Amino acid sequence: MFNPTMEAMSRDERRALQSERLKQVVRREYDNVAVYRARMDAKGIKPEDVRGVEDLKFLPFTEKTDLRDQYPYGLLAAPLSEIVRIQGSSGTTGKPIVSGYTQGDIDVWTELMARTLSAAGAGPNDIVQVAYGYGLFTGGLGAHQGASRIGATVIPMSSGNTHRQIMMIKDLGTTILCCTPSYALYLGESIREAGLTPKDLKLRAGCFGAEPWTEGMRTRIEELMDIDALDIYGLTEICGPGVSFECLEKKGMHVNEDHIIPEIIDPATEQPLPPGAAGELVFTTITKQGMPMLRYRTHDICKLDDSPCACGRTLIRMGRITGRTDDMLIIRGVNVFPSQIESVLVGLEGVAPHYLLVVDRVNSQDVLEVQVEMTEDMFSDTVGNIQSLGARIHDRIRSIVGVSAKVKLVPPRSIPRSEGKAKRVIDNRKL
Numbered sequence: 001m002f003n004p005t006m007e008a009m010s011r012d013e014r015r016a017l018q019s020e021r022l023k024q025v026v027r028r029e030y031d032n033v034a035v036y037r038a039r040m041d042a043k044g045i046k047p048e049d050v051r052g053v054e055d056l057k058f059l060p061f062t063e064k065t066d067l068r069d070q071y072p073y074g075l076l077a078a079p080l081s082e083i084v085r086i087q088g089s090s091g092t093t094g095k096p097i098v099s100g101y102t103q104g105d106i107d108v109w110t111e112l113m114a115r116t117l118s119a120a121g122a123g124p125n126d127i128v129q130v131a132y133g134y135g136l137f138t139g140g141l142g143a144h145q146g147a148s149r150i151g152a153t154v155i156p157m158s159s160g161n162t163h164r165q166i167m168m169i170k171d172l173g174t175t176i177l178c179c180t181p182s183y184a185l186y187l188g189e190s191i192r193e194a195g196l197t198p199k200d201l202k203l204r205a206g207c208f209g210a211e212p213w214t215e216g217m218r219t220r221i222e223e224l225m226d227i228d229a230l231d232i233y234g235l236t237e238i239c240g241p242g243v244s245f246e247c248l249e250k251k252g253m254h255v256n257e258d259h260i261i262p263e264i265i266d267p268a269t270e271q272p273l274p275p276g277a278a279g280e281l282v283f284t285t286i287t288k289q290g291m292p293m294l295r296y297r298t299h300d301i302c303k304l305d306d307s308p309c310a311c312g313r314t315l316i317r318m319g320r321i322t323g324r325t326d327d328m329l330i331i332r333g334v335n336v337f338p339s340q341i342e343s344v345l346v347g348l349e350g351v352a353p354h355y356l357l358v359v360d361r362v363n364s365q366d367v368l369e370v371q372v373e374m375t376e377d378m379f380s381d382t383v384g385n386i387q388s389l390g391a392r393i394h395d396r397i398r399s400i401v402g403v404s405a406k407v408k409l410v411p412p413r414s415i416p417r418s419e420g421k422a423k424r425v426i427d428n429r430k431l
């Protein structure tokens with residue numbers, strides 16, 4: 001355990017700590033963030049009314065749309081001069097979701113990732129290869145910071161370039177791998193195709209997350225590389241990876257409850273549900289200074305499990321994410337909303353506002369095909385013009401949404417019309 005005091009403290013002690021911290025964060029939000037003040041005023045709640053965790057249920061929710069509406073700095077609870085980092089992920093439209101971190105926030109995030117890696121058995125003698133993307137995405141820097149904190153040797157590979165990833169794993173003796181589970185599967189298969197076996201490598205464990213995966217995928221990844229494959233979870237709005245992590249028991253992800261309070265709510269009634277019931281995950285950050293979140297609705301569906309874990313941690317566990325309450329897709333680790341693709345297509349000459357996203361998994365990697373209807377005029381245009389329109393759409397999707405999609409221009413009226421809600425997505429991945 002990286003921090004046994006915090007990870008294994010009694011539940012009563014932790015609850016008292018959470019209550020203290022919750023009161024402070026509510027005060028901070030009320031005093032510094034106009035939107036929170038207005039929402040609490042509208043509900044008739046003053047910061048002093050919040051006496052502890054038991055009052056959490058009275059606080060207003062925060063939604064991704066709040067981050068969009070307050071983009072980029074409207075939800076900051078600290079002056080910009082104290083913000084030392086911006087991280088981000090895709091939003092529902094062309095603009096990303098961004099979050100500002102103070103140095104204190106970075107320090108906490110770093111500790112949470114140190115806990116995550118320690119739970120995978122990593123320590124100063126390990127060589128951690130970070131194959132999550134570096135940049136606005138929190139995966140690369142988050143894993144990097146945590147690995148540095150435990151004194152491990154970090155190889156900051158970033159994502160992609162499988163040939164070089166394998167060369168580094170082999171030549172540098174990588175022991176811990178950090179990447180998305182679909183990439184881990186692909187790497188594992190590529191390692192075997194390169195004629196290598198686990199005996200040729202020193203890999204021991206992997207911290208995989210940023211997208212949904214299954215027990216079946218875990219088994220396959222573990223077989224291919226002879227490692228312990230662990231699930232890790234997080235989101236930019238809260239702190240990136242480090243929100244929760246699996247220990248070697250592999251019975252769900254321990255939530256870092258001394259910094260983040262999880263709730264499960266019924267997405268329809270918005271009422272809290274007891275441990276064991278499936279519903280929407282909601283998080284409140286209780287130590288964040290830059291951009292704290294009160295009751296942030298993740299739209300991820302899972303269950304909480306408060307039964308004891310054999311590892312000795314008393315942190316509650318969350319099960320695998322089994323779905324979403326909205327239409328967000330995750331393609332090669334990138335969050336994609338159909339509305340973003342739509343925002344790329346509207347206003348483009350030559351295309352009609354009818355599109356379909358078809359997602360598949362080919363050789364363990366996600367493939368996104370965007371089918372777009374051409375207008376009648378475009379349909380009768382030259383092959384060259386149609387091809388260049390396809391290339392333009394491809395480039396715009398890549399620069400705005402951040403994923404490379406195969407664009408297929410289809411004849412007018414060929415995409416099935418629906419009488420109710422349009423069906424925009426066909427997801428053929430078995431997740």
Ligand code: DLL
Nearest residue numbers: 089139209210211212232233234235236240241321
């Ligand atoms: O994906 C942070 C992260 C990086 C987590 C590296 C783990 C490892 P975002 O880009 O903001 O942040 O996407 C957050 O990804 O709401 C979930 O829907 C999904 N997600 C993240 N981890 C998991 C997981 C990062 N282990 C969104 N299982 C979240 C299933 C996950 N879904």
